[in-house]
Amino acid sequence: MATTDRRAEPAPTASAAMEGNGPHHDVRLATVAVAFAVLQLCYAVAHMDLGWDESVYLSQVDPRNPAAFFSAPRSRGISFLVAPVIALTPSVPVLRVVLVLLSSLALFAAFRVWEPLLGKGRVALAALLFAGLWITVLYGPEVMPNLWLALAAVAAVGWFLRARRDAPGLRRARTGLAVALAAAALLRAPDAVWLALPLLAACAGLRAWRTPGTTAAVLGGLAAGGAQWAVEAYTRFGGIGRRLALSSDTEGGMGAHLGAGLRASYRALNGPQLCRPCRIAGPSVTHSLWWLLLPVLIAAACALALRARHREPEAAAATLLPVACALALAAPYLLLLDYAAPRFLLPVYALLALPVAGLAAHAVRAAGASGGRWARLASGALLCAVLTAHLAVQIEELRVNTADARDTTVRYRRAANELGRLGVTAPCLVTGPRAQPIAYEAGCASAQTAGNNLSHTTDYIVRTAARIPTALLYDTRHPYLPPYARRWHFHPLPGTDWLAYVP
Numbered sequence: 001m002a003t004t005d006r007r008a009e010p011a012p013t014a015s016a017a018m019e020g021n022g023p024h025h026d027v028r029l030a031t032v033a034v035a036f037a038v039l040q041l042c043y044a045v046a047h048m049d050l051g052w053d054e055s056v057y058l059s060q061v062d063p064r065n066p067a068a069f070f071s072a073p074r075s076r077g078i079s080f081l082v083a084p085v086i087a088l089t090p091s092v093p094v095l096r097v098v099l100v101l102l103s104s105l106a107l108f109a110a111f112r113v114w115e116p117l118l119g120k121g122r123v124a125l126a127a128l129l130f131a132g133l134w135i136t137v138l139y140g141p142e143v144m145p146n147l148w149l150a151l152a153a154v155a156a157v158g159w160f161l162r163a164r165r166d167a168p169g170l171r172r173a174r175t176g177l178a179v180a181l182a183a184a185a186l187l188r189a190p191d192a193v194w195l196a197l198p199l200l201a202a203c204a205g206l207r208a209w210r211t212p213g214t215t216a217a218v219l220g221g222l223a224a225g226g227a228q229w230a231v232e233a234y235t236r237f238g239g240i241g242r243r244l245a246l247s248s249d250t251e252g253g254m255g256a257h258l259g260a261g262l263r264a265s266y267r268a269l270n271g272p273q274l275c276r277p278c279r280i281a282g283p284s285v286t287h288s289l290w291w292l293l294l295p296v297l298i299a300a301a302c303a304l305a306l307r308a309r310h311r312e313p314e315a316a317a318a319t320l321l322p323v324a325c326a327l328a329l330a331a332p333y334l335l336l337l338d339y340a341a342p343r344f345l346l347p348v349y350a351l352l353a354l355p356v357a358g359l360a361a362h363a364v365r366a367a368g369a370s371g372g373r374w375a376r377l378a379s380g381a382l383l384c385a386v387l388t389a390h391l392a393v394q395i396e397e398l399r400v401n402t403a404d405a406r407d408t409t410v411r412y413r414r415a416a417n418e419l420g421r422l423g424v425t426a427p428c429l430v431t432g433p434r435a436q437p438i439a440y441e442a443g444c445a446s447a448q449t450a451g452n453n454l455s456h457t458t459d460y461i462v463r464t465a466a467r468i469p470t471a472l473l474y475d476t477r478h479p480y481l482p483p484y485a486r487r488w489h490f491h492p493l494p495g496t497d498w499l500a501y502v503p
Helices: 014-019 030-044 052-059 076-090 091-114 120-131 133-138 146-162 172-189 189-205 213-234 240-250 261-265 285-307 311-335 340-373 373-421 435-442 460-467
Strands: 429-431 443-448 472-477 491-492 498-502
Touching: 014 172, 030 091, 030 120, 030 133, 030 373, 052 076, 052 435, 076 091, 076 146, 076 172, 091 120, 091 146, 120 133, 120 146, 120 340, 133 146, 133 340, 133 373, 146 172, 146 189, 146 213, 146 285, 146 340, 172 189, 172 213, 189 213, 189 311, 189 498, 213 240, 261 311, 261 340, 285 340, 285 373, 311 340, 340 373, 373 435, 373 498, 429 460, 435 443, 443 460
Parallel strands: 429 443, 429 472
Antiparallel strands: 472 498, 491 498
């Protein structure tokens, strides 16, 4: 359970290290952030080209390439984040390295908000638990919003807890809360609303946060970050309700799926990066044990917090509120979808790492209280051994999924290079399966006449093919050739499973 007790231990024991009773200039959180950067550079950056979603987000702000169709569920925050980099250089390695540095700094900044609440040792452990997940490392250097939403959520909940009535630095805490929620809304507007619901409930039901200023910070941050999404809803989709309806259609129809999302999330825990439809077998118990134990650990942390809520109400809130926000963020993905991607739950894992770290510190302290110094050291050593084994499993999953991502993106680049040799060069158009990432690699526009990225008509494809170089991608595993392309010439794309039909 989290605690605000800051009394120094007589010796630098394992419990003291975990409770944050270290020196004023504590380096543990900074060390975790540096290790996070090193892991990204070693595993997730080298030789990795752009993925499908990345090409869509980048194309919105890339001055060298046409913008791909931007579907209703997406938000533009991650595009705004990378816009200065892509404006200066088209180099993917440079972009990756910049994102490594930014994500590591953001990890440090987001979790540091919690140090006055939990102590430096517990916060460093929570950051390590989150940064050690293969999903976190893989998405650190990618142009994807989920990790950034997770860090914004950690910062928002931390600033909210620090914005209690009569707390020191109240204005700063409210400003931080508004900024963090605005960032979350820019990155994923609907998710930011789910995140804010428990915060607004706390504003209404808890005296320490029942102030107009804190409520205004929550609502103001949401409004500031969600304004762009709302304006785009009216200018492109016909209103907020219509955009939400289109988003639901794109996601396969959001609604009560009777645990399908939960089952899919478990099956996709260690990959693939998108499980849709999710019909694969689940991971082995050894590689999923942490996920299966997570509800038990969270329940134990909440039970301890509830038991001490009258004695330490602020400490109890520092355990219960992140759990409430994590459950709110998990709800649409576990209950309303019938497919999964491991990245969807990154904000959930980031928030739950905080009470789990608090529970671990409590266990070590309780062992010391009952068995003395040696029991405390033994429990600390056992915790380190379990954490080491967990990180070893995560590193192996990171290696496998990084290789899989690399193979997929290399095929996109091979296809784009072959289209160039066939004369499909800018200005040009690519349509068919996987048109968006391959078109971006080739410097072409993309168009789809069906599916989630429906953007143009068949007549548009035919008219455009008469003016500029055009290619239809054809997947031999899912054969369908539109009538307009049946007189076109086909060419195999070496190193892929696809053909290219060109007029």
